[in-house]
Amino acid sequence: MSQSLEPVRTPRSHPLVQLILARLRExxxxxxxxxxxxVFPLIMVVTLGVxxxxxxxxxxxxxxxxxxxxxEVRAALAxxxxxxSRITDQEESRQLLRVGKVDVVIRVxxxxxxxxxxxxxxxxxxxxxxxxxxxDLLQRRAGRRDAFPATNREVSEPGGRYIDFLVPxxxxxxxMGGGMWGVGFAIVDMRMRKLLKRYLxxxxxxxxxLAGIMLSRLAFTLPEVLVLLxxxxxxxxxxxxxxLVTTCLLIMLGAFQFAGIGLLVASRAETLETVSxxxxxxxxxxxxxxxxxxxxxxxxxxxxxxxxxxxxTPLIEALRRVILEGAGLGSIGxxxxxxxxxxxxxxxxxLRWFRWN
Amino acid sequence: xxxxxxxxxxxxxxxxKPPVEAVRGIDLEVGQGECFGVLGPNGAGKTTxxxxxxxxxxxxxxxxxxxxxxxxxxPDAIRQKIGISLQETQFSDKLTVLETLTLFRSFYKxxxxxxxxxxxxxxxxxxxxxxxxxxxxxxxxxxxxxxLVGDPELxxxxxxxxxxxxxxxxxxxxxxxxxxxxxxTVLLTTHYMEEAERLCDxxxxxxxxxxxxxxxxxxxxxxxxxxxVVEFTLEATAAAPPPLDLWRGLPSVTSCLCEEGWYRxxxxxxxxxxxxxxxxxxxxxxxxxSLSTRxxxxxxxxxxxxxxxxxxxEEREV
Numbered sequence: 001m002s003q004s005l006e007p008v009r010t011p012r013s014h015p016l017v018q019l020i021l022a023r024l025r026e027x028x029x030x031x032x033x034x035x036x037x038x039v040f041p042l043i044m045v046v047t048l049g050v051x052x053x054x055x056x057x058x059x060x061x062x063x064x065x066x067x068x069x070x071x072e073v074r075a076a077l078a079x080x081x082x083x084x085s086r087i088t089d090q091e092e093s094r095q096l097l098r099v100g101k102v103d104v105v106i107r108v109x110x111x112x113x114x115x116x117x118x119x120x121x122x123x124x125x126x127x128x129x130x131x132x133x134x135x136d137l138l139q140r141r142a143g144r145r146d147a148f149p150a151t152n153r154e155v156s157e158p159g160g161r162y163i164d165f166l167v168p169x170x171x172x173x174x175x176m177g178g179g180m181w182g183v184g185f186a187i188v189d190m191r192m193r194k195l196l197k198r199y200l201x202x203x204x205x206x207x208x209x210l211a212g213i214m215l216s217r218l219a220f221t222l223p224e225v226l227v228l229l230x231x232x233x234x235x236x237x238x239x240x241x242x243x244l245v246t247t248c249l250l251i252m253l254g255a256f257q258f259a260g261i262g263l264l265v266a267s268r269a270e271t272l273e274t275v276s277x278x279x280x281x282x283x284x285x286x287x288x289x290x291x292x293x294x295x296x297x298x299x300x301x302x303x304x305x306x307x308x309x310x311x312x313t314p315l316i317e318a319l320r321r322v323i324l325e326g327a328g329l330g331s332i333g334x335x336x337x338x339x340x341x342x343x344x345x346x347x348x349x350x351l352r353w354f355r356w357n
Numbered sequence: 358x359x360x361x362x363x364x365x366x367x368x369x370x371x372x373x374k375p376p377v378e379a380v381r382g383i384d385l386e387v388g389q390g391e392c393f394g395v396l397g398p399n400g401a402g403k404t405t406x407x408x409x410x411x412x413x414x415x416x417x418x419x420x421x422x423x424x425x426x427x428x429x430x431x432p433d434a435i436r437q438k439i440g441i442s443l444q445e446t447q448f449s450d451k452l453t454v455l456e457t458l459t460l461f462r463s464f465y466k467x468x469x470x471x472x473x474x475x476x477x478x479x480x481x482x483x484x485x486x487x488x489x490x491x492x493x494x495x496x497x498x499x500x501x502x503x504x505l506v507g508d509p510e511l512x513x514x515x516x517x518x519x520x521x522x523x524x525x526x527x528x529x530x531x532x533x534x535x536x537x538x539x540x541x542t543v544l545l546t547t548h549y550m551e552e553a554e555r556l557c558d559x560x561x562x563x564x565x566x567x568x569x570x571x572x573x574x575x576x577x578x579x580x581x582x583x584x585x586v587v588e589f590t591l592e593a594t595a596a597a598p599p600p601l602d603l604w605r606g607l608p609s610v611t612s613c614l615c616e617e618g619w620y621r622x623x624x625x626x627x628x629x630x631x632x633x634x635x636x637x638x639x640x641x642x643x644x645x646x647s648l649s650t651r652x653x654x655x656x657x658x659x660x661x662x663x664x665x666x667x668x669x670x671e672e673r674e675v
Binding site: 013014015017018019021022025026029030190193194195197198199200201202203204357 | 463
């Protein structure tokens with residue numbers, strides 16, 4: 001046996017390198033993992049991007065209650081491209097308004113155009129706008145004049161659209177999901193296979209093992225994030241206004257933070273069911289409150305301190321500032337500190353509480 | 358001879374309700390170069406004992422020394438010098454045999470080339486195969502290879518052949534014999550008698566967390582007082598079965614047990630006992646259903662010590 005002793009230790013034979021290599025190999029050989037990590041976020045971007053695309057203002061749906069003068073009203077509306085109208089009876093028009101298929105119902109008496117009655121829903125912005133637009137049109141037809149001339153300039157620049165808001169949010173969400181699931185499931189799976197116990201029986205350093213898991217996580221994250229950013233750029237013209245280096249640094253720190261949290265959540269769980277439940281419990285508040293889909297400011301001031309302490313909130317906030325506003329490192333110091341604190345504290349706690357067998 | 362393993366008054370009580378006393382005062386001394394077998398039925402405390410020795414479990418009380426070192430003083434030095442195969446480890450499905458062994462090799466300061474470890478367990482053809490595609494026997498040999506790759510002085514194998522077919526079992530025995538030939542120490546647990554008899558220099562029989570007998574396989578069998586066993590069963594009758602003392606009184610019989618209708622006599626000379634048994638049955642008007650004779654085994658030692666069989670009959674016939 002001793003005749004084949006390995007004489008030289010290359011960097012490749014370092015345990016940390018070998019542990020990272022093993023994780024990378026396992027990951028690359030798992031097609032479903034690739035799908036969830038790379039394709040899923042893309043589907044999200046495309047679906048949401050299409051759903052919330054900046055449409056040219058939608059048409060107002062108008063129902064005109066049939067009467068002798070209904071056709072006259074309808075002809076007036078047909079001249080304006082903003083309106084789409086139909087003639088219905090009283091009962092049907094009420095029905096259409098109730099289910100939201102029309103924005104406003106116009107009833108005009110047989111006698112004169114001047115006594116229109118608008119039915120609309122004041123709680124629906126579209127309904128209110130449609131009422132005002134229709135009224136304005138009919139009043140002008142009847143001879144009203146503007147008191148002064150006004151000009152309109154339409155503004156919609158990249159950076160201010162919903163998709164621009166959404167991409168950093170999805171980036172943060174992807175970092176959270178990838179870190180937590182990627183690390184948590186891998187750990188619990190190894191624990192169930194008694195592989196952790198087997199490692200414990202070797203001279204392997206525990207810190208090497210946990211660091212290997214976290215570092216391999218960072219390695220998966222980079223391509224995942226690149227795919228998302230490149231596609232958002234190509235399809236929706238979402239640009240990174242800040243420095244690329246700062247963006248990458250933020251992404252790496254975000255991945256580090258959530259790998260640490262994933263490690264902690266999985267540090268004692270013994271079954272995949274337990275760890276899934278814990279993961280969802282930890283992630284749910286962040287899905288809702290950390291500003292992935294809408295601004296954190298929508299929540300009342302009372303709960304703001306709690307929301308700001310969640311790990312995902314500062315990450316998304318910092319990503320938006322850098323990507324959308326071109327902020328530099330200096331102005332996101334608080335967020336960076338929070339992220340690093342979360343990652344470090346969870347890693348240390350995980351190292352202490354980790355159950356190997 | 359210096360000792361590779363020495364443990365003294367080992368106790369392990371699991372805190373549950375009620376507390377489970379898995380190990381209740383075990384003493385073991387294994388000399389360097391020995392192959393030592395810990396034998397016992399499932400639940401006897403074998404795995405708990407071996408995991409305490411391996412440093413995976415802390416004993417409730419007791420003292421353990423491996424190669425002259427204690428776990429609390431030199432954990433890393435001990436880990437560098439021992440190799441372990443757990444009862445059931447599932448290595449990562451999607452790594453190859455060679456990748457798995459290269460990973461394990463990286464944990465040790467000194468060791469052998471992963472390919473040499475593969476050769477020792479005869480898995481050369483499977484070096485580049487994913488673990489997922491290995492048979493049960495091949496996986497078990499991989500587990501032993503991960504124990505060998507650190508070039509250990511001391512090898513722990515926890516039920517290395519449980520659930521394997523006879524051929525895979527023999528292949529593993531060869532691996533253990535090769536290792537021993539280099540003067541190194543092996544401690545294995547098993548509940549297969551044949552394995553212990555063929556492989557081990559010394560055996561401790563464990564039941565209910567205690568060592569109930571220790572010695573060489575030959576010595577333990579000789580302790581029965583007879584080298585042979587005569588077993589028979591009777592056809593069912595309404596009459597009460599004859600008392601065991603009847604058989605004990607026969608010439609050349611050293612002991613007698615009856616378990617689930619099987620009479621088991623330890624005898625010195627079968628050719629004297631069998632005619633005597635037949636005479637007695639004739640006299641009592643009883644008829645034989647079956648009769649067999651064989652060499653005594655460790656199983657008989659176990660039955661003698663505990664009153665119940667170590668392996669079920671079906672298991673023994675596999």
